Amino acid sequence: MHLPSGLAGLVSLLSLSRRDEFSFEPDSHPYEDAATGLKFASYASDRGVIYRVAIPAIIPASAELDTVLQVVAPISIGWAGFAWGGTMTYNPLAIMWANGTNNVVVSSRIAYGYYTPPLYEPTKYTLLEKASFINATHFQVTATCKGCTKWGDDEMGYTEVDVSQDVTFGFAFSSNSVDAPEDSESSFAIHDGVGHPIYDLSVAKNDDFAAKVAAAL
């Protein structure tokens, strides 16, 4: 079919904008961590806070799998948070901060509204000590998570993260320190940055996940 050139231009412009509107390129990039040997999908926010996720190669049908979260933040960041369900409320949140000169903290929370999220017991984080540190410029937290890909209860219902597809996670960070850095139950004030990056987890699959995690404990 031959269209007048003006009309053809309009048609191609329309199809381009439709494609832009409906295709979601991932915001994450592949990253391999030297300390653990794990492969991650990695996203860096505007203030240089980096959020990485690694998963095992074999995904159980139950959607219950261990994950690894690695967060690298400039020392000027008071706390950095990661939302496994992509929004602030009703999903497991990991809140990480530096405590003094040699300890990092990861605290499991859930938000039921737009206020300081209380502790969330069902989700468990275990620090991978060999890949967690504080230095002169940054702190880094690497931790396994149990319960970060499937959560819920009879009241709020159950949610599963389908790691075989691109996944939208959420993050938040603040320049202000938490109120009691030595206490993993500390309160803290609102973020000054949030986002909803899309992760391509096909690059974050690890054949020898359990062995690499065990070696980094």
Ligand code: HEM
């Ligand atoms: C004292 C603690 C916190 C307070 C008072 C707070 C408050 C708020 C408020 C008022 C909004 C804006 C809602 C809107 O305009 O639509 C918001 C959005 C958001 N917050 Fe928080 N927040 C806190 C902690 C956190 C934490 C720990 C995370 C962890 C990742 C987080 C993640 C987000 C995200 C991703 C959004 C964007 C909207 C959404 O996806 O739900 N927040 N928060």
